[in-house]
Each structure stands twice: as structure tokens, then as C-alpha cells.
Amino acid sequence: MELNTTTQLEQGVAPKRDLAISVEDLYxxxxxxxxxxxxxxxxxxxxxxxxxxxxxSGKSTFLRCTNLxxxxxxxxxxxxxxxxxxxxxxxxxxxxxxxxxxxxxxxxIRTQLGMVFQHFNLWSxxxxxxxxxxxxxxxxxxxxxxxxxxAMDILDKVGxxxxxxxxxxxxxxxxxxxxxxxxxxxxxxxxxxxxxxxSALDPELVGExxxxxxKLADEGRTMIMTTHEMDFAKQVSSQVxxxxxxxxxxQGKPDKIFVTxxxxxxxxxxxxxxx
Numbered sequence: 001m002e003l004n005t006t007t008q009l010e011q012g013v014a015p016k017r018d019l020a021i022s023v024e025d026l027y028x029x030x031x032x033x034x035x036x037x038x039x040x041x042x043x044x045x046x047x048x049x050x051x052x053x054x055x056x057s058g059k060s061t062f063l064r065c066t067n068l069x070x071x072x073x074x075x076x077x078x079x080x081x082x083x084x085x086x087x088x089x090x091x092x093x094x095x096x097x098x099x100x101x102x103x104x105x106x107x108x109i110r111t112q113l114g115m116v117f118q119h120f121n122l123w124s125x126x127x128x129x130x131x132x133x134x135x136x137x138x139x140x141x142x143x144x145x146x147x148x149x150x151a152m153d154i155l156d157k158v159g160x161x162x163x164x165x166x167x168x169x170x171x172x173x174x175x176x177x178x179x180x181x182x183x184x185x186x187x188x189x190x191x192x193x194x195x196x197x198x199s200a201l202d203p204e205l206v207g208e209x210x211x212x213x214x215k216l217a218d219e220g221r222t223m224i225m226t227t228h229e230m231d232f233a234k235q236v237s238s239q240v241x242x243x244x245x246x247x248x249x250x251q252g253k254p255d256k257i258f259v260t261x262x263x264x265x266x267x268x269x270x271x272x273x274x275x
Contacts, residue, residue, distance in 0.1 A: 019078070020045045020191050020222045021066060026075035028061055035061045036072065037246035043191070043224060043239075048217045050233035050254075051226045053243035054269060059226040062243070063195050066224070067113050068106050071097050079109050080190055111139065114184030114192045118200050120176040122168040128155065128179045129164040132186045140187070147186070154182045158212050174205030178212055192216065194225035230273040234258045242266045 021043045028036040035058045043049050051059045064070040066077070068084070077084045085101040100106045122131050132151040136142045155161040158178040160171075168176055177197060184192060197213065198206045210232050217223060217236045227233055233240060233254065240257040242250040242265075250263040261267050 018044050020047070020080060021224070022076075022078040023066065024076045026062070026065060026077070027073045028058075028065055028070060029073055035246055036065065039075070039246075039248060041241065041248065043222060045190075045222050046220045047222055047224075047238045048236050049224045049239045049241065050237040051224065051241045051243055052228070052230065052233060052257075052269070053241075053249075057243040058246045059243050060195050063115075063193050063224065063226060067110060067115050067193055068100070069115075071099060073097070080112055082109060084109070111187055112190045114187055114189035116177070116180050116184050116192065116194045116197050118196045120168070120173075120180045120200070122176060122179055122183070124168050127165050127167055128160065128171070128182075131168070131179060132183045135183070136186050151182070151186055154185050155179075157185075157215075158182045159208070172205060173201045174208045177201065177209045181209075181212055181216075190222060192221055192223045194223065194227070196226050196228065198227070198229060228273070230258065230270065242269070244269070 019042055021041075023042070024040045026036050026039040027034065037058075039058075039062060051062065053059055061070060065072045068077075071086075082105070084106065086098045087101045122128075123134070126134065129148070129151055132154065133144070133147050136147045136150070137144050152161060152164060155164055158181055160175050160178050160182070163171060163175055163179070168179070171179065177200075181197075194213065198209050201209065206229070210229065213223070213225070214232075214236055225233075235254075237254050239251065240254050241248050242257060242261070242263065244263075244265050250257060250261055250266045257266065258270065261270065
């Protein structure tokens with residue numbers, strides 16, 4: 001994947017107009033533990049990118065930094081041609097992290113990024129339909145009747161329209177995750193981010209969630225996904241990144257990563273999954 005130059009990023013310009021996300025030299029630490037150690041990466045519109053690697057390698061932290069749920073210590077971030085500028089520092093004791101210059105800009109850009117977490121994060125006091133309608137109505141200020149119709153169409157798309165009036169506690173894990181995907185889609189994001197979307201599911205429920213994600217990939221949606229589902233990643237990805245110890249140890253097309261990886265560490269990792 002082609003990376004941008006520092007000069008271009010510092011000017012707030014993404015040179016490739018089809019770039020959806022570009023990060024350069026991203027560092028992130030928690031206390032004395034440096035989790036990301038200079039990640040540089042770009043995704044073009046329509047890319048399906050799978051991030052693989054051992055637990056603790058920085059995969060989830062990278063996604064959370066991309067969505068600014070975590071603020072990276074340093075590095076540049078461009079979303080849909082817009083650079084996130086940092087400058088201010090938090091005044092909280094022991095949290096002298098830099099902050100975005102414009103929180104309003106961050107909030108707006110976040111609406112372009114749909115995030116699906118490991119543990120669903122549905123609001124338990126709302127029905128599935130209410131979960132999906134909440135953000136479009138209250139954040140995007142869209143018409144409630146129009147949003148309801150759209151939400152039902154999305155629920156039909158993910159195969160749980162008949163569960164619209166159920167509460168999350170009355171759904172299986174697979175149904176809850178499909179509801180979470182529907183909730184993210186309701187914001188009509190430009191990029192979907194999936195953080196281990198099947199890791200909290202019983203094995204027999206994994207397939208129904210992967211089927212939905214595959215359908216989104218077939219539609220040409222831009223997606224970045226951390227996953228341990230190696231066969232699935234090999235089938236749907238346009239690019240694969242192998243994270244290890246806070247760096248991108250190897251990256252390339254699925255056939256290269258899963259068939260002829262160059263990194264010894266990548267080969268060792270894949271030997272536990274691939275037959």
C-alpha cells in the first residue's frame with residue numbers, strides 16, 4: 001500500500017483522492033507500555049483490510065486510534081482527505097496527552113466511521129429498532145419516520161428484521177452482533193471498522209456474522225477488520241496486515257501473507273491457524 005509523505009500530511013492534503021484513511025508514524029502508549037510503535041498505513045475506498053496478529057500486538061488500539069476513541073501520542077491521521085490537527089494538551093494530572101484542536105471536527109468525522117466492537121455494546125434498555133434509530137435521529141437530526149423505514153431495511157439486510165422490537169437480552173450473541181452492525185450502518189459511514197467482531201460468539205454463531213460482513217465486502221464497502229478468522233480474511237481481504245509487538249511486521253495481498261509470508265514471526269503465527 002502506498003504511503004503519503006510527511007510534507008503532504010502536514011499540509012493536510014491526501015495526495016490520492018481515493019484514499020479513505022491514511023496514518024503515518026502513529027505512536028500510542030499506556031503509561032510505560034508503548035503499544036503502537038510508528039504505524040504507517042493507508043486504505044483506499046473499497047479496500048477490505050484485515051489486521052491479524054497475536055493478542056496484545058496493538059490491533060485493537062490501532063482501530064481505536066483511527067476512530068479517535070484513543071488519542072495517539074504522535075503521528076498524523078487523515079480521514080476522507082481531512083487531516084486531524086492536534087495541539088492542545090489535557091490538563092488532567094498524569095494525562096498530559098495531546099488533544100485534537102477541534103473536537104467539533106472530530107465529532108463530525110466520527111460519523112463517517114462505523115465502529116463494531118467485540119462485545120456488541122448495544123443499549124440494553126432499548127429495543128433493537130431503537131438502538132439503530134438513536135444516532136441518526138439525535139446526532140444527524142434526521143426525520144424519525146424516515147429513519148425508522150431505513151432501520152427496518154437495514155435489519156432486513158442483516159437478517160433480523162423479525163427481531164426489531166426485541167431487547168438485546170432476548171437475542172443470541174450472533175443476533176446482537178448483527179444488530180450492532182446494523183446500528184453502525186444506519187449512520188451511513190464511509191468506512192466500517194470491525195474489532196474482532198466474532199471473538200465473543202459461540203462457534204456455531206460465527207458464520208451468521210461473517211456472512212453479513214461478506215455481503216458488505218461484496219457491496220464494495222471500505223472496511224478495516226481485526227480478526228482471528230484466517231480463512232475468512234484470506235477470502236474477503238484486498239490487503240492483510242500482520243501486527244506484532246506494536247509494528248506492522250508484514251503486509252500484502254492475502255495470497256502473499258497466507259501462502260508465502262516473508263516474516264518468520266508471521267509464519268510462526270499462521271502455523272497455529274492454517275492447515
